[in-house]
Amino acid sequence: MELSKNYLPTPIESKWYEHWLSKKYFSSKPDEREPYTVVIPPPNVTGVLHMGHCLNNTIQDILIRRARMQGKNACWVPGTDHASIATEAKVVAMLRERGIAKSSLSRDEFLSYAWEWKDKYGGIILQQLRKMGCSLDWDRTSFTMDPDYYDSVINVFIDLYKKGHIYRGKRMINWDVKAQTALSDEEVIYKEVQSKLYYIRYAIEGGNADNNNFGTTELTPNKDYITIATVRPETILGDAAICVNPTDERYIHLHGKYAYVPLINRKIKIIPDEYVTLDFGTGALKVTPAHDMNDYQLGNKYNLEVIDTMNDDGTMSEAAQLYIGEDRFEVRKKIIPALEAKGHIVKIEEYTNQVGFSERTDVVVEPRLSLQWWVSMKNLATPALDSVLNDDIHFHPAKFKNLYRHWMENIKDWCISRQLWWGHRIPAWYAPDGTYAVAKTAAEAVIEINKKAATSFSIEQIRQDDDCLDTWFSSWLWPFEVFKGLSNPGNEELKYYYPTNTLVTAPEIIFFWVARMIMAGHEYQHQKPFKDVYFTGIVRDKQGRKMSKSLGNSPDLLGLIDQYGADAVRFGIMIASPAGNDILFDESALEQGRNFNNKLWNALKLVKGWEDRIAVTTHNNQTNNFALDWFETRLNQVSIDVDAMLTQFRLSEALKTIYSLIWDDFCSWYLEWIKPGFEQPIDTEIYHKTIGYFEKLMQLLHPFMPFITEEIYHLLKPQSEDLCVKQYAPIASINTEILTGGELLKQVISSLRDARNKNQIKPKDTIKLHINTANVVSYHAIESILTKQVNAAEIFYTTSSVPNTIMVNVEKDQFFIEAEKQLDTAAMKASLIKDLTYEQNFLASVMKKLGNDKFVQNAKPEVIELERKKQSDAEARIATIEESLKSL
RNA sequence: GGGAGCAUAGCUCAGUUGGUUUAGAGCAUCUGCCUUACAAGCAGAGGGUCCGCGGUUCGAACCCGUGUGCUCCCA
Numbered sequence: 001m002e003l004s005k006n007y008l009p010t011p012i013e014s015k016w017y018e019h020w021l022s023k024k025y026f027s028s029k030p031d032e033r034e035p036y037t038v039v040i041p042p043p044n045v046t047g048v049l050h051m052g053h054c055l056n057n058t059i060q061d062i063l064i065r066r067a068r069m070q071g072k073n074a075c076w077v078p079g080t081d082h083a084s085i086a087t088e089a090k091v092v093a094m095l096r097e098r099g100i101a102k103s104s105l106s107r108d109e110f111l112s113y114a115w116e117w118k119d120k121y122g123g124i125i126l127q128q129l130r131k132m133g134c135s136l137d138w139d140r141t142s143f144t145m146d147p148d149y150y151d152s153v154i155n156v157f158i159d160l161y162k163k164g165h166i167y168r169g170k171r172m173i174n175w176d177v178k179a180q181t182a183l184s185d186e187e188v189i190y191k192e193v194q195s196k197l198y199y200i201r202y203a204i205e206g207g208n209a210d211n212n213n214f215g216t217t218e219l220t221p222n223k224d225y226i227t228i229a230t231v232r233p234e235t236i237l238g239d240a241a242i243c244v245n246p247t248d249e250r251y252i253h254l255h256g257k258y259a260y261v262p263l264i265n266r267k268i269k270i271i272p273d274e275y276v277t278l279d280f281g282t283g284a285l286k287v288t289p290a291h292d293m294n295d296y297q298l299g300n301k302y303n304l305e306v307i308d309t310m311n312d313d314g315t316m317s318e319a320a321q322l323y324i325g326e327d328r329f330e331v332r333k334k335i336i337p338a339l340e341a342k343g344h345i346v347k348i349e350e351y352t353n354q355v356g357f358s359e360r361t362d363v364v365v366e367p368r369l370s371l372q373w374w375v376s377m378k379n380l381a382t383p384a385l386d387s388v389l390n391d392d393i394h395f396h397p398a399k400f401k402n403l404y405r406h407w408m409e410n411i412k413d414w415c416i417s418r419q420l421w422w423g424h425r426i427p428a429w430y431a432p433d434g435t436y437a438v439a440k441t442a443a444e445a446v447i448e449i450n451k452k453a454a455t456s457f458s459i460e461q462i463r464q465d466d467d468c469l470d471t472w473f474s475s476w477l478w479p480f481e482v483f484k485g486l487s488n489p490g491n492e493e494l495k496y497y498y499p500t501n502t503l504v505t506a507p508e509i510i511f512f513w514v515a516r517m518i519m520a521g522h523e524y525q526h527q528k529p530f531k532d533v534y535f536t537g538i539v540r541d542k543q544g545r546k547m548s549k550s551l552g553n554s555p556d557l558l559g560l561i562d563q564y565g566a567d568a569v570r571f572g573i574m575i576a577s578p579a580g581n582d583i584l585f586d587e588s589a590l591e592q593g594r595n596f597n598n599k600l601w602n603a604l605k606l607v608k609g610w611e612d613r614i615a616v617t618t619h620n621n622q623t624n625n626f627a628l629d630w631f632e633t634r635l636n637q638v639s640i641d642v643d644a645m646l647t648q649f650r651l652s653e654a655l656k657t658i659y660s661l662i663w664d665d666f667c668s669w670y671l672e673w674i675k676p677g678f679e680q681p682i683d684t685e686i687y688h689k690t691i692g693y694f695e696k697l698m699q700l701l702h703p704f705m706p707f708i709t710e711e712i713y714h715l716l717k718p719q720s721e722d723l724c725v726k727q728y729a730p731i732a733s734i735n736t737e738i739l740t741g742g743e744l745l746k747q748v749i750s751s752l753r754d755a756r757n758k759n760q761i762k763p764k765d766t767i768k769l770h771i772n773t774a775n776v777v778s779y780h781a782i783e784s785i786l787t788k789q790v791n792a793a794e795i796f797y798t799t800s801s802v803p804n805t806i807m808v809n810v811e812k813d814q815f816f817i818e819a820e821k822q823l824d825t826a827a828m829k830a831s832l833i834k835d836l837t838y839e840q841n842f843l844a845s846v847m848k849k850l851g852n853d854k855f856v857q858n859a860k861p862e863v864i865e866l867e868r869k870k871q872s873d874a875e876a877r878i879a880t881i882e883e884s885l886k887s888l
Numbered sequence: 889g890g891g892a893g894c895a896u897a898g899c900u901c902a903g904u905u906g907g908u909u910u911a912g913a914g915c916a917u918c919u920g921c922c923u924u925a926c927a928a929g930c931a932g933a934g935g936g937u938c939c940g941c942g943g944u945u946c947g948a949a950c951c952c953g954u955g956u957g958c959u960c961c962c963a
Binding site for chain 2: 003005006274275293294297399400402403406407410412507508510511538542544575576577581582583584586588589591592594595596597598599601602603604605606607608609648650652653656659660667668671672675678679750753754756757758760762763764791838841842844845846849852853854855856857858859860862863864866867869870873874
């Protein structure tokens with residue numbers, strides 16, 4: 001069979017994915033094996049695959065494939081999130097393109113468009129995950145708005161409400177006065193606007209200013225009046241306080257005093273708070289809790305009155321006292337002359353600021369207080385905090401424990417209502433008089449309402465809440481609801497798969513999602529949802545910027561897979577991504593992955609080329625035994641190391657280790673050592689053992705690069721099973737002596753090659769090698785490897801220096817290279833002196849330690865022992881070098 | 889404003905409870921090679937004040953303090 005020059009991934013990848021699917025390797029059913037469960041962080045149903053998904057899902061696939069090969073029942077559950085805000089925004093945009101305004105549609109009409117859209121475009125991302133080789137159990141695909149799931153979300157809302165964990169409360173929202181609807185933050189577009197900054201003076205209680213006529217008397221600033229600056233003068237009618245920085249010397253004497261709001265003469269307090277910046281405006285801030293996010297916070301802190309001066313349509317309300325029923329911008333125009341007439345205006349400045357506009361109607365958004373639904377978090381947080389602090393749930397890396405603790409200890413209540421239609425509709429009903437009830441159906445609600453209300457209402461009179469629940473209010477149920485943990489409580493699958501094993505996610509959603517899943521797990525299953533949480537980093541571009549649409553720096557992942565192959569992409573993203581660290585994505589890592597594929601492919605080609613030349617030989621038996629023993633030991637050692645790394649979630653490091661085992665140890669050393677000469681036969685034992693090693697290497701690498709490893713595994717020899725499900729064999733204990741021998745051999749070869757290089761001996765020119773060693777026997781075992789690797793014609797053993805040769809020292813052994821080449825004794829001497837200096841300095845540092853009484857008294861005996869060994873080794877090396885120098 | 893974290897080779901990062909040969913890897917760089925698996929390759933080499941300062945210790949990249957610079961999360 002003819003193998004292509006380079007590895008061509010595309011046809012091979014689709015072939016194997018289809019094969020694995022047809023064999024149902026990814027599908028899992030409860031059985032007697034130990035389960036290993038991972039639930040996918042459900043991507044947005046509208047999403048397309050980006051680098052973040054690629055990283056996250058590659059990691060999950062590595063964990064799942066390894067578990068499967070370890071004999072566990074591996075179950076990886078796929079699915080998507082309805083992503084209320086993002087999806088609704090996309091549907092609205094799609095409708096707009098077709099010339100349909102959301103406001104012209106009924107809720108049901110809008111939702112039917114949304115479902116249509118979801119069925120058409122939703123879940124593309126799941127198809128894309130197949131391209132990456134993800135071994136998900138597709139029969140279990142879930143969606144957060146599946147009928148059962150939807151029901152469970154509503155039931156959880158009702159349950160938490162009944163338990164007293166859900167309540168209604170006020171919150172600042174973005175209000176669109178034209179559409180008369182609340183907007184999510186994402187629907188507000190900030191634009192730079194040329195505004196005016198008005199400086200307005202307020203009379204201070206007990207001063208000489210007449211709030212109704214400032215112009216009449218001589219006034220002293222900050223005694224008779226205080227000046228504030230604002231871009232929204234119409235809101236002064238809602239002022240509840242004036243705030244100054246406590247360190248501001250201009251106002252210290254005014255703390256706790258009162259001032260009067262112009263035009264309406266409301267008495268308001270002057271309060272100190274760090275929130276106010278000293279150098280903006282006059283350093284005095286008017287506080288209007290009903291109409292500004294930050295002022296509302298201040299209002300809460302100081303228990304200020306909330307005076308809502310605006311109606312739903314942007315006109316002034318009765319609470320404003322003046323201009324009732326007139327539009328906010330009209331009032332802004334009118335109020336200035338009114339203030340001027342009474343002498344309140346000090347000056348008016350030009351000012352540029354950011355103003356929020358409605359994405360839908362392009363009118364200025366009004367921050368406004370509104371009744372929203374909240375989850376009280378304190379009780380839910382306690383068990384969720386404990387389970388992480390006491391390591392019932394392990395975070396990787398552990399540094400996120402601190403962050404988690406800090407947040408959970410200062411947790412704030414969760415606002416769960418969203419002014420959207422796409423999502424789980426809040427199961428609350430309102431009667432015209434404001435009485436409300438939480439219930440599954442209108443029929444149940446009307447009964448509840450009539451119990452509470454003064455008059456009796458009919459079912460037609462009550463109206464369901466228009467809002468939907470926050471997306472996270474459904475995804476916090478994900479780890480158990482994908483097994484129908486709520487819709488079918490205590491079922492067999494839930495018992496078998498839950499708690500799941502590992503959650504792989506990004507640290508930026510530790511609070512949005514991870515913490516809340518832990519809470520929901522404890523509340524509804526009385527168990528943690530997962531045992532380990534692996535936090536990935538954020539994938540950034542080469543310059544360290546976040547990937548974003550506007551920067552256009554997100555690579556086209558499917559294009560990259562086409563170009564480099566999925567294995568190469570998986571390699572590239574994993575090779576430098578330790579847990580919790582951001583990844584700077586660079587296409588050169590993908591190239592490295594592709595080159596690695598190619599290296600594997602070529603190693604395969606080499607080995608396949610021997611197939612027709614297998615023979616029983618005695619030739620070089622001893623030498624080849626050394627190569628076999630050494631590589632087998634090395635393979636076992638690395639397998640043990642890799643297993644330990646993966647257990648500790650050090651995935652990147654494990655991959656690097658395997659990469660180096662294959663590229664360096666297997667290809668560069670082992671294969672070169674056993675490679676027969678041109679058209680020479682290969683020993684049958686060597687051949688079959690080499691095939692066996694190659695198989696084991698493919699098995700070790702398979703979780704990281706599933707496609708090429710499966711392909712090579714089958715090309716090595718006819719196989720009765722697939723690598724994908726081949727079980728790892730237990731590893732024999734290892735003989736470290738042979739590893740030391742191998743290291744010495746590598747070092748000798750490298751040093752001799754270096755000497756050849758430096759002395760400009762051409763690769764093709766042979767040398768005669770003389771070895772002065774106390775260990776002749778051990779050199780016999782590696783003699784033929786050495787001969788081949790340094791291109792020696794002959795090897796001699798000697799007990800003294802050989803004149804007119806190039807001298808090389810490795811450890812305690814001396815090597816003399818005899819070549820047809822003029823010797824550069826000066827260079828040789830310089831090199832030896834450099835070595836000598838290094839050794840002498842090293843010895844000096846060791847002697848300094850050993851000469852320190854306190855070190856000898858305090859250090860552990862094994863540490864002292866080690867220092868003594870360093871000393872004797874260094875002394876021996878120095879002696880060897882000095883001897884070489886003398887003979888020059 | 890509140891909190892968390894990072895700083896080691898040109899770049900990206902390891903360095904596992906302070907001692908394992910005066911700090912390791914990959915990429916990049918330099919030198920020599922088209923050697924019958926692979927130039928997407930082979931063989932070799934060079935490159936570090938472990939951010940600055942102070943402290944603890946027989947011993948610090950690692951622990952403590954402090955300064956500087958950067959990043960992220962929440963508001």
